[in-house]
Amino acid sequence: MRPTLLIAALAVTHLASQAATLPVYREFKEWLVACSNSGHCVAKGFDQYAGTTVMLLEQAPGPAGETSLTLGFQTTGKVPPQPLRLGGLPLSSEAWALQQEADDYAEIHSLDDAEARKLLAAISRKQTLALTGSQGEVLANFNADGLAASLLLVDEAQGRLGSRNALLRVGNKPASSIPPARALPVLRPGAPGSPAVDDEEAARLLHAVRKLEPDCVMEGDTQPDGEVSALSPREAIVLLQCGQGAYNTSYVVYRTQRQGKARPVRVNLPGLGTLLQPGYWVMNASYDSASQTLSQYGKGRGLGDCGDSTSWVFDGSHFLLSQYSHQGRCGGMALMDWPLLWDTTILPRKP
Incomplete structure (x- = not known):
């Protein structure tokens, strides 16, 4: 490496070392x-x-x-x-x-x-x-x-x-x-989930997940509802309701093959150190097949002046953390305006 390039590289390394994790x-x-x-x-x-x-x-x-x-x-x-x-x-x-x-x-x-x-x-x-x-x-x-x-x-x-x-x-x-801004991780979603899941397929896959979660019973012992969306022609994602409060509804997340006998497996969504624990439980969740994005938010209280929100992108194989916001203290005057802690650059999917 030429001396000028070496000095520049060392300077960048030195600046980065001055900032906290x-x-x-x-x-x-x-x-x-x-x-x-x-x-x-x-x-x-x-x-x-x-x-x-x-x-x-x-x-x-x-x-x-x-x-x-x-x-x-x-x-x-x-x-x-x-x-x-x-x-x-x-x-x-x-x-x-x-x-x-x-x-x-x-x-x-x-x-x-x-x-x-x-x-x-x-x-x-x-x-x-x-x-x-x-x-x-x-x-x-x-x-x-x-x-x-x-x-x-x-x-x-x-x-x-x-x-x-x-x-x-x-x-x-x-x-x-002062060090410059850190580069954001780069994600690229997989191809849009298709073909869309019809009502018959959704009922069949929801039934398979309910059998694995017998403790998921809604108010009045009613059968828990859920959402089923396409991940690919072969796989689907299943969000099964598993508890409901005044302002939060919890879900468990599974993925399963679409053809033949359903064999659902829990999705272990990645976390963020001590700030966000990994797991398959989410709040007020929804899935968008077009962007291959799973989103959730949880209010700390009904006003929404504290809580967190998270999104994960499916890259065709795994769910990757794409955004996370969190505010632990309740108060202030902006509702659901929680500070951003994790962000990514999402590239267009490959043709």
Whole structure:
């Protein structure tokens, strides 16, 4: 290898070694941090089980990664025009934009990366932050308890510690020392499942799976229903209902040959370390034969302000994890807007 290429390769290796193992999900008091396998990080701060205020930080990976901070809060009418202050610090109209589309909710968005980082560093040691109007009136109170630890984790996960573009632990290292975004795994789905499963075939395959899951009984001891879809001309996927709550329905996942006597086998869906356990149980599941994608989501409570969602792509032989989002803390104001922890690049299927 030529010296210049060797130096470049060593530099990339050195940058990659500075960042933490990804993905990352942690909770610190009233905050959570989620960094995906690409290195994109989200930090949220809100009172658990409450939906009056939320602070949302999104930090893109890489030396030029955008820093975006949003303050969302409930209101009882129109928010007065700026100047506004957060924790006593001014939010200038040049660096912050107020958006209010309804009388009961408003958001303040950062317009300048450096100003957002400067504000975060200044307020990180506080526990509560009052948003005040031009007359000193309190418009909302934000919870910053856990913010400092959250910023530090984002810096660590993205290799920002000690750099000029760090969120908390700022140093003299140039922004170029920050590693770039990680490359996403590449998946390619198999050919669309065909021919479609008709009603007679679906009933036969569901019956075969029910015999293997005698404990799957729905409310009132009714026979569990399910969904059967084509994986290929030879195989089908069977989703059998196996329990129902107020807002979640659980399923077991099988695959079986379509011709002859059905011999279903459980599908052991891949997980993601301690974040997502492998297994054949899923929630609120569905399968799309056109994209060969199995999807599921589970609400932590009926509102949908916590929970997780997952998708797997069938590549013609195996199910591969294609996307995973998770939020363990319930609260905030965005429903089913759970931070992304795993993502992939899905290529067009081969002709």
